[in-house]
Amino acid sequence: MASRATPDVNEAYIRYISSVSPKTKEKRSLFNAFLVGGFICVIGQFLRYMLMFLFNLEGDELAGTVSMILIFFGAFLTGLGVYDRIGKYAGGGSIVPITGFANSVVAPAMEFRSEGFIYGLAAKMFVIAGPIIVFGVISSVAVGIIYYVAGLL
Amino acid sequence: MITEIILMFVKAFAVGGIICTIAQLLINYTKITSGRILVYFLLSGVVLQALGLYGYLVDFAGAGATVPISGFGYLLAQGAIKGAKEGLFGAITGGITAAAAGLTAAITFGYLFALLFKPRSKKN
Numbered sequence: 001m002a003s004r005a006t007p008d009v010n011e012a013y014i015r016y017i018s019s020v021s022p023k024t025k026e027k028r029s030l031f032n033a034f035l036v037g038g039f040i041c042v043i044g045q046f047l048r049y050m051l052m053f054l055f056n057l058e059g060d061e062l063a064g065t066v067s068m069i070l071i072f073f074g075a076f077l078t079g080l081g082v083y084d085r086i087g088k089y090a091g092g093g094s095i096v097p098i099t100g101f102a103n104s105v106v107a108p109a110m111e112f113r114s115e116g117f118i119y120g121l122a123a124k125m126f127v128i129a130g131p132i133i134v135f136g137v138i139s140s141v142a143v144g145i146i147y148y149v150a151g152l153l
Numbered sequence: 154m155i156t157e158i159i160l161m162f163v164k165a166f167a168v169g170g171i172i173c174t175i176a177q178l179l180i181n182y183t184k185i186t187s188g189r190i191l192v193y194f195l196l197s198g199v200v201l202q203a204l205g206l207y208g209y210l211v212d213f214a215g216a217g218a219t220v221p222i223s224g225f226g227y228l229l230a231q232g233a234i235k236g237a238k239e240g241l242f243g244a245i246t247g248g249i250t251a252a253a254a255g256l257t258a259a260i261t262f263g264y265l266f267a268l269l270f271k272p273r274s275k276k277n
Binding site for chain 2: 026032033034036037039040041042043044045046047064065066067071075076079080081091092101102104105106109110113117122125129131132135136139140143145146147148
């Protein structure tokens with residue numbers, strides 16, 4: 001009796017656990033990332049329209065100004081400690097937008113400011129942003145040269 | 154006009170959300186750290202625009218495609234391609250020229266706010 005009852009209980013328990021904990025948590029995190037990431041992009045789109053209609057910006061100037069504003073708020077909210085709280089909830093939704101890039105600059109800089117304004121703050125700003133800038137610049141040079149050479153042919 | 158604007162918001166939300174969901178999938182199911190994810194997304198933006206593809210996504214979704222870090226890669230590649238038409242100097246400097254606004258903002262505001270705010274103890 002007991003030997004038959006135990007596996008049943010175990011199975012039911014395992015089924016219960018797997019239904020409650022990791023999967024739903026993972027699905028939730030995907031949903032949250034979608035929601036927050038999408039929302040930040042909607043703010044970006046809203047800024048695009050505002051700058052377009054109010055200041056007649058367009059093209060590179062428009063795109064540049066939108067990213068500057070978003071980076072400003074990403075850095076500001078990181079300073080206030082709000083962005084990290086959003087990040088806990090949103091995961092990829094707060095990392096991937098340009099505001100997350102600003103967050104990756106400010107967060108380590110703040111943490112290491114006690115080591116000084118040069119080796120602490122200024123150097124540690126680029127712990128995560130550094131590789132992004134390095135690979136960004138190198139790959140853009142590669143693309144530029146490929147297009148330049150292709151244009152000569 | 155109004156319906157066009159509303160539709161644009163929906164598309165920006167959907168495309169931006171999907172890009173972030175892909176990042177969350179990588180966080181959940183692989184061991185790739187978020188710093189690496191940012192680099193991979195940036196490089197995929199560069200490669201997709203080098204192939205001439207990311208521009209279509211930008212036309213379709215607006216900020217939904219430009220706000221994620223892959224849009225930064227798009228900007229770099231787009232600048233390099235534009236510069237390459239003017240010569241070798243433009244090909245080399247075009248990328249960073251296009252990204253100047255974002256980089257300047259990140260460095261200036263980043264330093265400023267890290268200077269102004271004190272790190273707070275992490276509450277869990």
